[in-house]
């Protein structure tokens with residue numbers, strides 16, 4: 001994704017991996033082959049790889065620079081986490097290199113926002129130092145939704161930490177280091193950066209809104225994983241916490257942003273990622289990349 005500018009804010013993508021990734025029939029329980037194939041010509045060519053029959057998906061962080069703050073939104077899977085497949089993909093140095101190419105060091109980051117606390121959105125939160133997991137960004141405040149954190153803390157306490165480690169190594173050390181801000185739905189960093197609750201994929205998933213110069217961009221986290229969910233908003237993703245709630249969040253959001261000029265930044269959409277939503281009749285939408 002080329003750098004996006006709205007008013008006084010710039011947004012860049014730092015990619016950890018990209019390319020063909022998931023079979024749609026395995027990722028969407030409501031998958032229907034005829035419906036999917038009918039939608040393929042109406043979607044951007046980058047989002048599906050007909051040769052492999054796989055959805056093209058990216059793992060990336062958005063770097064948001066405002067006049068006052070340098071913010072990361074979602075932090076991919078991180079390194080040295082010893083994760084099981086499919087999160088054991090190699091080449092995590094790409095993420096480091098792309099952040100460095102923006103002229104940023106870990107110490108420059110002032111805030112880390114996590115739209116939710118899953119394995120692929122919290123990885124770079126921490127790094128391994130002298131055998132301990134510590135915050136990767138020494139000067140950053142990490143913004144976690146208070147109730148999202150509480151759910152995963154409970155899961156951890158009851159022996160259900162995802163992959164037996166994600167809360168323990170990616171989230172808990174941030175709180176223990178005193179660098180977490182556990183926030184409510186209405187949290188605002190300032191006039192430029194606000195949250196919208198969009199629960200479903202995770203218990204208290206939030207979108208991160210960026211406002212400047214009369215324009216709005218929204219980092220949508222995993223409220224949707226692929227543009228097929230704009231064509232079929234009722235197609236929940238297999239890992240969703242509460243599929244019905246996720247469908248409701250997606251329908252409400254897509255109807256609100258359609259044809260408004262709001263720039264959409266979904267974490268897993270293939271490059272060039274940033275796009276605009278337009279209505280295509282009731283409860284169906286187009287997702288078009290912003291290519292200029």
Ligand SMILES: [Zn+2]
Pocket residue numbers: 118120121222267268
């Ligand atoms: Zn994700």
